Amino acid sequence: MKAKHLFAGILSLSVLLTTVTACAGSPNASSAQSTENSSQAGTASQSAPAEKITLTFWNNYTNDTQHTMENTIKQWNSDHPNIQIEASSTENNAYKTKIKTAIAADSAPDIIYTWAGGFTEPFVKAGKILPLDDYLNDGTKDKLLSGALTNITFDGKVYGLTYNQQAGALYVNNDLFEQNGVKVPTTFDELLTAVKTFKSKGITPMTVGEKDEWPGMWYYDMIALREGGAQLCLDALNKKESYDQTAFAEAAQKLQDLVDAGAFPKDVLGVTRDESVAMFTQGKIPMYFGGNFDAQVIDDSLKGKVSAVKFPTIAGAKGTDTEYLGGGADALCVSANSKHKDEAVQAIKYLASEFSSGMYLTGGGLPEWKYDSLDQSKIDPLSKEIMENIVKGSTGSVPAWDLYLTGDDAQTHLDLVQSLFGKQISPQDFAKQMQQKVNKS
Structure with missing residues (x-):
């Protein structure tokens, strides 16, 4: 449901992201996660696994907004040579069918784009989505706007990270x-x-x-x-x-x-x-x-x-x-069947915060992560109008x-x-x- 243009150099513009790839906070987190350099967003893990890991990521970005997503993933892959994200995009309505079928068949990707709320709830009830609470005690919640996790919380547990509200x-x-x-x-x-x-x-x-x-x-x-x-x-x-x-x-x-x-x-x-x-x-x-x-x-x-x-x-x-x-709409979740849960959580923290600021700057969405430090002159005028006059x-x-x-x-x-x-x-x-x-x- 989105349509936007190329956003170049988004990573260097966002100071919101200084610690998004820091230790994910899980008691079972991998060394790649727990030793992540917290001084720079996107800096490669200092103790990345020797064996290269590929995280699959499905989404519905087939229009102009995909440029922001592509640039973000490209930067992640450059900074994390041993944890690569492989993305696949499908048209909106076809994506809904595709992801439902894959989740039901236990063949979902590691990282799942989803709509917060009722679309995700059946997956959660079926035990197909990884709960994230143990991974969010590293300051991640402090970087999100108030209410950002409301529509992705079920029975008191958080099952994804929103990055865009509508x-x-x-x-x-x-x-x-x-x-x-x-x-x-x-x-x-x-x-x-x-x-x-x-x-x-x-x-x-x-x-x-x-x-x-x-x-x-x-x-x-x-x-x-x-x-x-x-x-x-x-x-x-x-x-x-x-x-x-x-x-x-x-x-x-x-x-x-x-x-x-x-x-x-x-x-x-x-x-x-x-x-x-x-x-x-x-x-x-x-x-x-x-x-x-x-x-x-x-x-x-x-x-x-x-x-x-x-x-x-x-x-x-x-x-x-x-x-x-x-309200909070677009979110990233991790499949409960992923073989690389810790790395996938590490990745969605980075992606969600980058998408939030990047899509706001290019008019692709309204942020769910704090954005006060963004250069307001670079924000799409109509998006700023909506945020200031309708949401605030x-x-x-x-x-x-x-x-x-x-x-x-x-x-x-x-x-x-x-x-x-x-x-x-x-x-x-x-x-x-x-x-x-x-x-x-």
């Missing part, structure tokens, strides 16, 4: 708004007015890659957050509240109101996520709701023309503009629902939202089916 933003093309005399919306009513005005001028107001399902789900989940508020959404996701209630039906209705108003392309169900982003970056569409991971490519294409603003509020609803869709000072957040829900429940939600876009289901039936199919217990 936050939804409404990207607006200021030039198109000004040229057409349209006000940037701060309420849902104003959003509908903007949609209708642009539509009357022959301009497609918004776009979404609903062929891939999850981009459209972001729209629904964001509207549901505005309708019901963060606590209600979290309670429903945790099966403490029913989906079959007014807030969720109203959110479905408002999504269909946008569809009915002509907000999206007519062939919305056939547009991929990458195609939708390209439509916006061509400068012909005024609004796009997406994640912070879209910031770099948008800013590169429309330098200085786009702002990232909060999604509009809904009059009379419980949600506020201090709540956002997102927030009172609550809810992850995209497909990351929170487990197993088939996530796919059911995606399918039902797609049915809303296709006008194949009513808002009331959407809420009822969410309760019947997802929130059974």
Whole structure:
């Protein structure tokens, strides 16, 4: 779910990483881990194993963001000649199937890219992921932002290191708004007015890659957050509240109101996520709701023309503009079946902290590791806007629902939202089916 550009020289820019390859803290840690030079991030282990070790690492970075990942891995491999990382990237949706199949078959890679929350939980319950608590007593936790481990902690134990959090933003093309005399919306009513005005001028107001399902789900989940508020959404996701209630039906209705108003392309169900982003970056569409991971490519294409603003509020609803869709999302885990657990943990500490700062600097993500020492002038402007105006000072957040829900429940939600876009289901039936199919217990 990410798209960003080459980040060169990231390792030398980040002073956050001065001890990330230090002793991992496990009582059974290998000598390669326990004697790691803590004065420089990325310095080769002083007592690296004589025999060369290869750590396999699977991920879903097949777009521009992979350059940051590639450079980081290249640096690690250069500094650790006896502990090499061999990475393999697979397209987002295919990756989900691939990693689930591999974990079930006990053929997972040493290092696993995953989504924190519901996607990872089944792997943890099946005993397939290595718990990290014994490895984190070396100061690692002190380098992370508050709450960075929340979505990757299950039954009181930590099973991965997050490096990137997500936050939804409404990207607006200021030039198109000004040229057409349209006000940037701060309420849902104003959003509908903007949609209708642009539509009357022959301009497609918004776009979404609903062929891939999850981009459209972001729209629904964001509207549901505005309708019901963060606590209600979290309670429903945790099966403490029913989906079959007014807030969720109203959110479905408002999504269909946008569809009915002509907000999206007519062939919305056939547009991929990458195609939708390209439509916006061509400068012909005024609004796009997406994640912070879209910031770099948008800013590169429309330098200085786009702002990232909060999604509009809904009059009379419980949600506020201090709540956002997102939170800790991307994480690195170690397979419980890895033959090189200590080395893999050593590697994910390094990778996670490097990815956190590197992707923030290049617009690929929002950090989960402390970043106060980074050169703020080098941070992608749109990413900085999102971090400063949407994330900081927030009172609550809810992850995209497909990351929170487990197993088939996530796919059911995606399918039902797609049915809303296709006008194949009513808002009331959407809420009822969410309760019947997802929130059974």
